[in-house]
Amino acid sequence: MPRHIRILATGGTIAGRGGSAVGRAYRPGQIGIDQLLAEAAALGLETLCEGREIAQVGSQDIGWSEWTALHREVREAQDDPAVCGIVITHGTDTAEETAFLLDLTLPPGKPVVLTGAMRPADALGSDGMRNLANALRVASDPDTAGRGVLVVMGDHVFTARDVRKAATQGAEAFRGFPRGSIGAVAPSSLDWFVPPARSDEPARFAWPASPPRVDILFAHAAMDRALIDGATAAGARGLVLAGLGHGNAPKAVLDALSEAAASGVAVVRSSRVDQGLVDRNVEVDDDGLGFVAARALNPQKSRILLQLALAAGLTDPAAIQAEFDAPRHTAP
Incomplete structure (x- = not known):
């Protein structure tokens, strides 16, 4: 049939x-x-x-x-x-x-x-x-x-x-x-090639009626803080850095992102490299600056996950990091 x-x-x-x-x-x-x-x-x-x-x-x-x-x-x-x-x-x-x-x-x-x-x-x-x-x-x-x-x-x-x-x-x-x-x-x-990874678990996140604004910032040589300041002024509750190499950026950019994080804006470090793994505290002091490492997620997917995490009420960097660290298919 x-x-x-x-x-x-x-x-x-x-x-x-x-x-x-x-x-x-x-x-x-x-x-x-x-x-x-x-x-x-x-x-x-x-x-x-x-x-x-x-x-x-x-x-x-x-x-x-x-x-x-x-x-x-x-x-x-x-x-x-x-x-x-x-x-x-x-x-x-x-x-x-x-x-x-x-x-x-x-x-x-x-x-x-x-x-x-x-x-x-x-x-x-x-x-x-x-x-x-x-x-x-x-x-x-x-x-x-x-x-x-x-x-x-x-x-x-x-x-x-x-x-x-x-x-x-x-x-x-x-x-x-x-x-x-x-x-x-x-x-x-x-x-x-692999067996199924999920069974009867619920959806990981509820569908948000009004997702928060999250912007992606593409890092480059000689970049200054203007884009960070503009995004926060526009009301961004989250920022995703499409960083150099392992999620790095010029010092002026990291300083501006640190200020944003201190003011309550969630900051995620991803990479502009196509196959980019970004681990915590590699080249950048995530613990000290209050940043989140994207792991294997590229900037555009990091933005989606950060929007859903913020919409679910997660604001603490450690709690958001846990979502990026979560196994591929695990309900919270």
């Missing part, structure tokens, strides 16, 4: 068109959910698909209103006994942020799988329909349950925590860090 999968569409390149098979320019979000469902049905997969349109935007324009609507629709699908799994079609630019946000705020339950495309639907070598077929394969597999939110791109399955977009073009644009992919998928097969 076919397994019932609900597709939630948000736009992106997978729903984009450029009007030329060989051109580079295109507009995302041009294909509606009805056409997407028709194309999915024509693939001949052993799944029964139905869908809902959440948005028709490029993922650079995904914001809290779209995330709230998407979260609500996923929870409804999880509670629907007729639905076996959920696939979200999404632009690739912020797919890792959406996946991580959902992973932190959803119970493990039914499979939730994000996918997208690096090439629009009418481009030569478009990867959208293959990625969608692979995502449907993952979402319909009983062994997907208990793995949290996943991202399927380029025949690979990644966890929400590990996945990151690592290239601006080409079908193999996504990587995992510190772990690589946890599975290999094709429309007709799926091989898992």
